[in-house]
Amino acid sequence: MNRDHTTCVVIPMKAPQQAKTRLMPFLRRTQRESLALRLFHNTLEFFRTEFPQLSLLVVTPSAQIAEHTRRAGYHALLEDQQSGLNAALRLATSWSLCKGFERQLIIPADIAWLNRAEIRQLLDQQAEGPAVTIAPSADGGTNALLCAPPDAIPFAFGRHSASRHLRAAENASLPCQQLRLIQLQQDIDQPQDLPRALFPMTAEAAPYV
Ligand SMILES: Nc1nc2c(ncn2[C@@H]2O[C@H](COP(=O)(O)OP(=O)(O)OP(=O)(O)O)[C@@H](O)[C@H]2O)c(=O)[nH]1
Ligand SMILES: C[C@H](OP(=O)(O)O)C(=O)O
Numbered sequence: 001m002n003r004d005h006t007t008c009v010v011i012p013m014k015a016p017q018q019a020k021t022r023l024m025p026f027l028r029r030t031q032r033e034s035l036a037l038r039l040f041h042n043t044l045e046f047f048r049t050e051f052p053q054l055s056l057l058v059v060t061p062s063a064q065i066a067e068h069t070r071r072a073g074y075h076a077l078l079e080d081q082q083s084g085l086n087a088a089l090r091l092a093t094s095w096s097l098c099k100g101f102e103r104q105l106i107i108p109a110d111i112a113w114l115n116r117a118e119i120r121q122l123l124d125q126q127a128e129g130p131a132v133t134i135a136p137s138a139d140g141g142t143n144a145l146l147c148a149p150p151d152a153i154p155f156a157f158g159r160h161s162a163s164r165h166l167r168a169a170e171n172a173s174l175p176c177q178q179l180r181l182i183q184l185q186q187d188i189d190q191p192q193d194l195p196r197a198l199f200p201m202t203a204e205a206a207p208y209v
Pocket of ligand 1 (some may be wrong): 012013014019020021022023059060061079083084085086088108109110169171189
């Protein structure tokens, strides 16, 4: 297939065995692992079905996740085991720049309900030129970060990262906007998020599993 070589979607994914630690008191290790895997597969399937033209890169320390990604027809980068999310994203960004992508959309693999119209809205935001668009999570994290060029700002993922990403764009004197997208705000981090992961979605936000 002829893929769009303007935008690279980057999905960072932990080793599933290490994921969802905040749910430790509520779910057994195998349950956390299968939840993380389900959310990851859902994310890949969403982009494969709804945005087949977009290039997609998964960055992960897990050989299992990398192999699954490659079998699905996408690129995977293996990072060092303990490098952490921001370092993993720097690795992905070097790859995107090396491949000539003009912009990069980072989406974590733990969004409950991915919605085509919302992702379309996000992708349609930026005109030509350097810019940053942030879709915050309900608790002030960053559930999508669109950067043109891919290395427009240093990454500052972690608790309440949306305001840090906003500040980084201001420091770099780049146009920046926050886009509050209802479904994209919802990730699965805390016990109170679990019903979203367990209950059926509306047709508009159908899961891709
Ligand atoms: N490649 C990579 N992805 C990461 C890393 N840390 C987090 N992620 C991914 O980034 C997204 C957001 O992760 P977090 O919410 O920090 O981690 P989580 O495993 O989902 O949940 P907690 O363990 O409870 O923080 C998820 O898709 C994770 O798999 C990392 O060190 N490397
Ligand atoms: C990585 C972090 O994710 P959260 O803690 O919101 O899952 C963030 O959004 O910067």
